[in-house]
Amino acid sequence: MNDMTPTREQREAALEGMGCKRKRVEDIRFTQGKGNYVDDLKLPGMLFGDFVRSPYAHAKVTKIDATEALKLPGVIAVLTAEDLKGVNLAWMPTLAGDVQMVLADGKVLYQNQEVAFVVAENRYIADDAIQLVEVEYEELPVLVDPFKSMDADAPVLRPDLEGKTEGAHGPRKHHNHIFTWEVGDKDETSRAFAEADVTIKEMISYHRTHPSPLETCQCVASMDKVNGELTVWGTFQAPHVIRTVASLLSTIPEHKIHVIAPDIGGGFGNKVGAYPGYICSIVASIVTGVPIKWVEDRMENLSTTSFARDYHMTAEIAAKNDGTVTGLKVHVLADHGGFDACADPSKWPAGFFNIVTGSYDFPTAHLEVDGVYTNKAPGGVAYRCSFRVTEAAYCIERAMDILAQKLGMDPADLRIKNFVKPEQFPYQSALGWEYDSGDYHTAMHKAMDTIGYRELRAEQKAKQEAFRRGETREIMGIGVSFFTEIVGAGPSKNCDILGVAMFDSAEIRVHPTGSVISRMGTKSQGQGHETTWAQIIATEIGIPAADIMVEEGNTDTAPYGLGTYGSRSTPVAGAAIALAARKIRNKAQMIAAHMLEVSEYDLDWDIDGFQVKGNPQARKSMKEIAWAAYHAPPPGMEPGLEAVSYYDPPNMTYPFGAYFCVMDIDVDTGVAKTRRFYALDDCGTRINPMIIEGQVHGGLTEAFAIAMGQEIRYDEIGNVMGASFMDFFIPTAVETPHWETDHTVTPSPHHPIGAKGVGESPNVGGVPAFSNAVNDAFQFLGSTHIQMPHDAWRLWQAAKNLGAHG
Amino acid sequence: MIPGEFTYHRPSSVAEAVAILANHGDEARPLSGGHSLIPMMKLRMAAPEHLVDLGGIATLKGISEDGDTITIGAMTTQHELIASDLLSAKLPIIGETSRLIADPQIRYVGTLGGNVANGDPGNDMPALMQCLDASYVLTGPDGERQVAARAFYEAAYFTALAPEEILTSVRIPVPAAGHGYAYEKLKRKVGDYATAAAAIVLTMNGGTVSMCSVALTNVADTPLFASEAGQILTGSTLDAETIKRAVAAAEAITQPASDGRGPAEYRTKMAGIMVERALARAAERARS
Numbered sequence A: 001m002n003d004m005t006p007t008r009e010q011r012e013a014a015l016e017g018m019g020c021k022r023k024r025v026e027d028i029r030f031t032q033g034k035g036n037y038v039d040d041l042k043l044p045g046m047l048f049g050d051f052v053r054s055p056y057a058h059a060k061v062t063k064i065d066a067t068e069a070l071k072l073p074g075v076i077a078v079l080t081a082e083d084l085k086g087v088n089l090a091w092m093p094t095l096a097g098d099v100q101m102v103l104a105d106g107k108v109l110y111q112n113q114e115v116a117f118v119v120a121e122n123r124y125i126a127d128d129a130i131q132l133v134e135v136e137y138e139e140l141p142v143l144v145d146p147f148k149s150m151d152a153d154a155p156v157l158r159p160d161l162e163g164k165t166e167g168a169h170g171p172r173k174h175h176n177h178i179f180t181w182e183v184g185d186k187d188e189t190s191r192a193f194a195e196a197d198v199t200i201k202e203m204i205s206y207h208r209t210h211p212s213p214l215e216t217c218q219c220v221a222s223m224d225k226v227n228g229e230l231t232v233w234g235t236f237q238a239p240h241v242i243r244t245v246a247s248l249l250s251t252i253p254e255h256k257i258h259v260i261a262p263d264i265g266g267g268f269g270n271k272v273g274a275y276p277g278y279i280c281s282i283v284a285s286i287v288t289g290v291p292i293k294w295v296e297d298r299m300e301n302l303s304t305t306s307f308a309r310d311y312h313m314t315a316e317i318a319a320k321n322d323g324t325v326t327g328l329k330v331h332v333l334a335d336h337g338g339f340d341a342c343a344d345p346s347k348w349p350a351g352f353f354n355i356v357t358g359s360y361d362f363p364t365a366h367l368e369v370d371g372v373y374t375n376k377a378p379g380g381v382a383y384r385c386s387f388r389v390t391e392a393a394y395c396i397e398r399a400m401d402i403l404a405q406k407l408g409m410d411p412a413d414l415r416i417k418n419f420v421k422p423e424q425f426p427y428q429s430a431l432g433w434e435y436d437s438g439d440y441h442t443a444m445h446k447a448m449d450t451i452g453y454r455e456l457r458a459e460q461k462a463k464q465e466a467f468r469r470g471e472t473r474e475i476m477g478i479g480v481s482f483f484t485e486i487v488g489a490g491p492s493k494n495c496d497i498l499g500v501a502m503f504d505s506a507e508i509r510v511h512p513t514g515s516v517i518s519r520m521g522t523k524s525q526g527q528g529h530e531t532t533w534a535q536i537i538a539t540e541i542g543i544p545a546a547d548i549m550v551e552e553g554n555t556d557t558a559p560y561g562l563g564t565y566g567s568r569s570t571p572v573a574g575a576a577i578a579l580a581a582r583k584i585r586n587k588a589q590m591i592a593a594h595m596l597e598v599s600e601y602d603l604d605w606d607i608d609g610f611q612v613k614g615n616p617q618a619r620k621s622m623k624e625i626a627w628a629a630y631h632a633p634p635p636g637m638e639p640g641l642e643a644v645s646y647y648d649p650p651n652m653t654y655p656f657g658a659y660f661c662v663m664d665i666d667v668d669t670g671v672a673k674t675r676r677f678y679a680l681d682d683c684g685t686r687i688n689p690m691i692i693e694g695q696v697h698g699g700l701t702e703a704f705a706i707a708m709g710q711e712i713r714y715d716e717i718g719n720v721m722g723a724s725f726m727d728f729f730i731p732t733a734v735e736t737p738h739w740e741t742d743h744t745v746t747p748s749p750h751h752p753i754g755a756k757g758v759g760e761s762p763n764v765g766g767v768p769a770f771s772n773a774v775n776d777a778f779q780f781l782g783s784t785h786i787q788m789p790h791d792a793w794r795l796w797q798a799a800k801n802l803g804a805h806g
Numbered sequence B: 001m002i003p004g005e006f007t008y009h010r011p012s013s014v015a016e017a018v019a020i021l022a023n024h025g026d027e028a029r030p031l032s033g034g035h036s037l038i039p040m041m042k043l044r045m046a047a048p049e050h051l052v053d054l055g056g057i058a059t060l061k062g063i064s065e066d067g068d069t070i071t072i073g074a075m076t077t078q079h080e081l082i083a084s085d086l087l088s089a090k091l092p093i094i095g096e097t098s099r100l101i102a103d104p105q106i107r108y109v110g111t112l113g114g115n116v117a118n119g120d121p122g123n124d125m126p127a128l129m130q131c132l133d134a135s136y137v138l139t140g141p142d143g144e145r146q147v148a149a150r151a152f153y154e155a156a157y158f159t160a161l162a163p164e165e166i167l168t169s170v171r172i173p174v175p176a177a178g179h180g181y182a183y184e185k186l187k188r189k190v191g192d193y194a195t196a197a198a199a200i201v202l203t204m205n206g207g208t209v210s211m212c213s214v215a216l217t218n219v220a221d222t223p224l225f226a227s228e229a230g231q232i233l234t235g236s237t238l239d240a241e242t243i244k245r246a247v248a249a250a251e252a253i254t255q256p257a258s259d260g261r262g263p264a265e266y267r268t269k270m271a272g273i274m275v276e277r278a279l280a281r282a283a284e285r286a287r288s
Ligand SMILES: Cc1cc2nc3c(=O)[nH]c(=O)nc-3n(C[C@H](O)[C@H](O)[C@H](O)COP(=O)(O)OP(=O)(O)OC[C@H]3O[C@@H](n4cnc5c(N)ncnc54)[C@H](O)[C@@H]3O)c2cc1C
Pocket: B029, B030, B031, B032, B033, B034, B035, B036, B037, B038, B039, B054, B074, B100, B101, B102, B103, B106, B109, B110, B111, B112, B113, B114, B115, B117, B118, B122, B123, B124, B125, B161, B165, B166, B167, B168, B191, B192, B193, B194
């Protein structure tokens, strides 16, 4: 061998495949301001749409008069529900089986609801025209508190559902009731509680918040009336689903609709659903025959498209005196706002909330969720969490702390005692899931050792004594969170969206020179798919990631997929990519065998090509094989080298992690400072450790924001408060704690590369870690549970209520 | 979030600017850094038909010292206040306060004149100017007049400034060398207006306070000069009992709004805590 021949290590490194901290290729354009977003799109003759919105949370709309607006030069049209009725689009179906007004049809159900759509030559004129549209309202009693939704005298929010006792998810028991979802064994759980040594019960609220991506929701709709083709560019996390929905609603054949999601500036669930802005833009383009652009502003984004959470969870745990848990009972009151527009797989009205048994071996459990209407914006999206998983993780992680407190046990020890044991996997949970793999004990012990858990507890004890002696006004909290996620929706046996099974797809095409174009049904919004997808392919087929282009978001070219949310891309599309790549490798093996004149069974795969068993000098690289595939394929074999794979996952994946938060709180101001935050994640096989770390940093920052103050609040008459960045808490680098990250690796046994997905873990596990730290700090003053968000004034209030202000 | 239509003017002298304002009355507004006015225009809470940009008037910039008075031109940016050696030496509390305003980008364009003329109780400079007993120089069609910062603010967005007047400079009497000072601001995050803030300037003689001035930000619909708190502290040795009385006197004049920063009760208490903490820092800094 001469010196120029690369070593195996060098060949491996040249691929930048799985496990490599490859720099994000998309960042080259993002960091230079060369991303291509919807609002960058300018088409000839393009008009702009904007909404007249309701100032009231609940009112009859008695009159809409656009006369003055239409007189303003540059105003082309003003659409109302009456106009949309002509095309049967005044209402649209939601992903949750409900229907939703596109434009106010006789009434409004929340503040800022869309009332009329103004189309004008530019955004300035459109906004001027909005002020000129005269709308008459007749105010109705407002229902804000979900706990009052099902009072006998509660106002009727949805006259359109009058008399409907059966909803999309079973019987409705009140005019403001949407569904009851029940899982588990009620009798068995009652028995566990009757026989328990100790029980706890607490109402744990997870307040309403919002994913708030940097880029708001927006689209450009362009109807080509000559060819009958509609093109929609939009901020879509699931472009194919949008195309299907657009086709079903508009009756334009699906092949004549082109949906394109260009670069997206963050989604976090905000961009999964279909919004009135999309429908109105499409209708306006169909009517006018010119392209229509609609771009939400920040206040519209925060106050109307896709809130998250708003779950009020009453949790009860039954346990033995030694801390062994014997039963879990949870009731959830879910505030869905004016329409049930939750973005969950169709059969799951409360998402995968039944992961609420968490990381613990509950022999039995029972869960009931009641969804109700209120005069608030619809949404209920998964804000960087798989469907309602962050709510479930928060619920069980708070409840375990409360149980530890009652038992006088250390919360980490209580968790370890009840963990599902490594030998129990695959583990059947009491509420119906099969956890694929896990080693919770190893992760927990590694985390506790790294952070110095016992020493921190000793320090906390000393601080508490000093506080009691009046030597300090600071209290210290240690937050423990051990979460189990459920991601990768999902198997067609239980997951679909509007009837489309939740598979995903990949298509890989190797060119004659050995470079690659690949397309997926997913859509990155910042996750770095262009980088990581190429890494999977690189490892699987031995072509350098730098030679592999990844394309997503164009429904004309990409294979059908269900999109990116719920940490599903790696578990589902990641598997499709690996399997498509393996099809290519299998064909390459036959071509190599032909080239080397041996049987394909005499070949070994070796990093970037095939070599003859026992004779490694006789080898063909993938580059050579690719050329041959187009130039001299074996007789009888189709030329070319490409493959498509549609992957229907056999199960979900179950990432987990151990998070610890150490916090100091000034009781006189309520200001909390996070001193340390340690996050150990186990997401199975790690494709790009640097991207994982970035995802964890981002998710933890969101978790910090949510737990410590990020909230969509309403006053008693339904005014949405703080729907701007002045009040909605987006931490800057100054407020954000320093993150310490760590990992263990427990691959998923059913996933082709063992990867589980990580994007959402930090949000799911982070929120309880912060909240538990706050609650842990206040515990010695006699507190059991303090509701989120933990902003300064609320912590001050808590301290005051506990007598800490003397 | 799109402003209404307006005509843009860029005069090059104060006289020209005043003439434009006088011509259009209530329909016209001066524009300085625009970092209060433009957000309000985008929300259509303000819809001036004429914007008079003061950015082209060279005489409105700069910081100068004349005997016991420092004069700061209205168009001096918050960044320039931080960078000024003169202010660092003579009035360091101005730099300390400026650093707590918004973020660097905003401080590069936001001006002192705009900050004090705006009339938003959330602005930090007005209370500081009251604490320092500054005066504002106002120029109108009939010439120049001076109004004390302590007499300038009437209600939220209502001040002694007439629609055809421009605030051209701020005049500040230089406090005694070796004075103690502190601006304490409680806020939710970088870029937020105060939940409560307190400005304190004091001088010490031996262990006794010979002068003390206290003012509060964002705990009423105007900045608050806490004269009683200052009087209680003056002549004291800053013993715990006196501090308690002064804090109570400061809290007593607050009338904060309940908002996302917290209920009124909390914000009043935080005003007290800010006074207490500012006092501790100011006393520590004071050279007897
Ligand atoms: C995100 C954000 C955070 C902020 N946080 C803070 C903060 O924490 N503390 C704080 O104090 N400020 C804060 N500000 C406001 C900022 O400091 C502004 O720059 C300042 O309040 C106004 O100064 P300006 O030069 O921008 O004035 P402009 O916005 O141009 O004008 C403000 C008002 O004053 C009038 N005006 C301006 N100059 C004159 C003049 N010379 N004579 C007469 N009238 C005049 C205008 O007509 C207008 O009504 C923040 C702003 C933003 C956008």
